[in-house]
Amino acid sequence: MSQxxxxxxxxxxxxxxxxxxxxxxxxSFEIARRYGYGEIATPVFxxxxxxxxxxxxxxxxxxxxxxxxxTKGGDxxxxxxxGTAGVARAFISEGLTQQTPLKFFYRGPMFRYERxxxxxxxxxxxxxxxxLGVATPQADVEVIALAAHILGELKLTGAVTxxxxxxxxxxxxxxxxxxLVSFFSARKxxxxxxxxxxxxRNPLRILDSKDPADKAAAAGAPLFxxxxxxxxxxxxxxxxxxxxxxxIAFKVNPALVRGLDYYGHxxxxxxxxxxxxxxxxxxxxxxxxxxxxxxxPPTPGIGWAAGIERxxxxxxxxxxxARPIAVIPIGDEEGKVALGITATLRQAGFTVDLGxxxxxxxxxxxxNKIKAAVAVILGGDEMRxxxxxxRNLDSGEQVKVPQxxxxxxxxxxx
RNA sequence: GCGGGUGUAGCUCAGUUGGUUAGAGCAUCGGUUUGUGGUACCGAGGGUCGCGGGUUCGAGUCCCGUCACUCGCCCCA
Numbered sequence: 001m002s003q004x005x006x007x008x009x010x011x012x013x014x015x016x017x018x019x020x021x022x023x024x025x026x027x028s029f030e031i032a033r034r035y036g037y038g039e040i041a042t043p044v045f046x047x048x049x050x051x052x053x054x055x056x057x058x059x060x061x062x063x064x065x066x067x068x069x070x071t072k073g074g075d076x077x078x079x080x081x082x083g084t085a086g087v088a089r090a091f092i093s094e095g096l097t098q099q100t101p102l103k104f105f106y107r108g109p110m111f112r113y114e115r116x117x118x119x120x121x122x123x124x125x126x127x128x129x130x131x132l133g134v135a136t137p138q139a140d141v142e143v144i145a146l147a148a149h150i151l152g153e154l155k156l157t158g159a160v161t162x163x164x165x166x167x168x169x170x171x172x173x174x175x176x177x178x179x180l181v182s183f184f185s186a187r188k189x190x191x192x193x194x195x196x197x198x199x200x201r202n203p204l205r206i207l208d209s210k211d212p213a214d215k216a217a218a219a220g221a222p223l224f225x226x227x228x229x230x231x232x233x234x235x236x237x238x239x240x241x242x243x244x245x246x247x248i249a250f251k252v253n254p255a256l257v258r259g260l261d262y263y264g265h266x267x268x269x270x271x272x273x274x275x276x277x278x279x280x281x282x283x284x285x286x287x288x289x290x291x292x293x294x295x296x297p298p299t300p301g302i303g304w305a306a307g308i309e310r311x312x313x314x315x316x317x318x319x320x321x322a323r324p325i326a327v328i329p330i331g332d333e334e335g336k337v338a339l340g341i342t343a344t345l346r347q348a349g350f351t352v353d354l355g356x357x358x359x360x361x362x363x364x365x366x367x368n369k370i371k372a373a374v375a376v377i378l379g380g381d382e383m384r385x386x387x388x389x390x391r392n393l394d395s396g397e398q399v400k401v402p403q404x405x406x407x408x409x410x411x412x413x414x
Numbered sequence: 415g416c417g418g419g420u421g422u423a424g425c426u427c428a429g430u431u432g433g434u435u436a437g438a439g440c441a442u443c444g445g446u447u448u449g450u451g452g453u454a455c456c457g458a459g460g461g462u463c464g465c466g467g468g469u470u471c472g473a474g475u476c477c478c479g480u481c482a483c484u485c486g487c488c489c490c491a
Contacts, residue, residue, distance in 0.1 A: 005482080008482080008483095060488075060489045060490080064415075064488095064489090065489075065490085081490095082490090082491085110491080112489090112490075112491095114488095114489070114490080115415080115416090115487095115488090116483090116484085117484080117485070117486075118484080118485070118486095119491085120489095120490075120491085124491070125491095126491060127491095128491090194488065205489090210487080210488095211487090269491095276485075276486080277485085277486065277487085278490080278491080280490070280491060281491070282491070283490085283491060284491095304491090305491055306491060307490090307491030308491085309491085310491060311491090326451095328449095328450085330449060359448075359449090360448090360449055360450060360451095361447075361448090361449090361450070361451075362451095363450090363451085364449095364450050364451035365451055365452085366451085367450095367451065368451040368452050369451090369452095372451095375450080375451080377449075377450075379449055380449085381449085389449090389450090391450075391451090393451070393452080394452095396450090396451090396452095398450085
């Protein structure tokens with residue numbers, strides 16, 4: 001079709017949309033900063049192997065959702081589908097492995113070749129955090145508390161619920177996986193086609209299938225909690241106690257699992273029912289095996305990512321932007337003086353609009369359209385007296401103010 | 415990748431059982447108002463009816479294809 005349209009699943013962000021995006025980014029980084037997080041910006045593309053090795057060859061992201069290209073030089077590169085792999089790669093390749101614990105905040109575009117839907121684009125944006133090098137539950141608690149704090153600051157506490165689960169350590173997960181496979185294998189014919197496929201690829205996923213047949217079949221399935229070993233149970237308990245100590249409400253959801261291979265122990269999601277099928281707004285978990293799997297020293301890690309588009313859609317109305325001051329000269333001579341006054345006011349920190357053309361009526365109309373709070377009018381009379389007429393555009397009241405006193409007089413409109 | 419819905423002006427939408435110059439509101443521009451905006455009144459511009467093909471004397475309307483958007487499945491933030 002026409003080249004004059006954005007690529008499927010991409011959008012131009014402007015006006016109110018980008019204000020909301022920036023609001024999410026800026027408030028979340030401001031909170032993360034208080035928890036000791038510094039920002040990291042990794043490249044938007046990496047060697048394809050970086051994602052293949054970390055996400056696991058069988059995950060859907062790797063098998064069908066990556067934007068992968070060959071460069072002119074013959075390298076195989078991929079637009080990042082998520083943020084953790086790049087941060088983990090940087091952790092190793094930047095030689096940071098001796099500097100743990102490390103806390104990173106990131107924001108930026110991610111790319112997944114998927115069918116677009118409400119709250120799901122091919123280029124979308126995430127904020128996320130990673131905490132590397134802390135193996136104790138205190139890290140899990142802190143990272144989840146940070147997420148809750150950010151959502152609270154965004155005024156979304158009432159709109160989301162926190163669900164969590166333990167995927168146990170490697171030993172527990174292997175035991176549980178085995179139990180699940182044997183349970184579902186015995187009733188394979190009752191499962192949906194998708195889930196029969198999952199049986200070999202990712203049996204845990206059968207548990208949170210939306211298919212009614214799967215839900216029925218999963219009713220009597222063994223519970224993860226029965227297969228957690230003592231170490232895993234203690235760990236999960238400590239995380240829950242830590243959250244309770246901070247009055248963070250959560251719900252244990254035994255069906256909560258992870259699509260990506262590198263997760264173990266704590267998995268959590270903040271979800272909403274306001275976004276249709278895309279209810280997950282922020283999700284994360286512990287990935288103790290990842291760094292080693294990538295070729296670094298064994299290093300525990302935990303983190304989460306949140307979709308900025310999804311958060312933006314949930315956000316309540318933002319406070320109105322600051323209203324500008326409109327400077328309105330009536331003729332060419334006044335125009336020159338207006339230039340100087342405009343510059344002075346902008347230097348002093350005011351938001352000032354100086355129109356580009358039109359008679360006074362036109363300029364007043366424009367002042368009104370951009371929601372200016374006051375108009376500073378400069379005409380022949382004002383020039384002779386060395387003043388400007390300051391008109392309050394809400395009340396219509398106007399007074400003459402010496403040009404030199406404008407900044408002081410307008411102080412309330414900054 | 416699979417399934418449903420929808421494509422008419424810049425935006426939101428009407429358009430009868432197929433019928434001759436395709437409409438409205440909002441927005442835009444001009445005027446009433448050559449030093450005063452918002453309100454009001456008057457007027458104007460703006461449409462290959464997503465695209466291609468077919469049926470028909472005649473298609474915005476019916477049929478087929480295609481593209482796009484959208485919702486859901488899968489998966490995920």
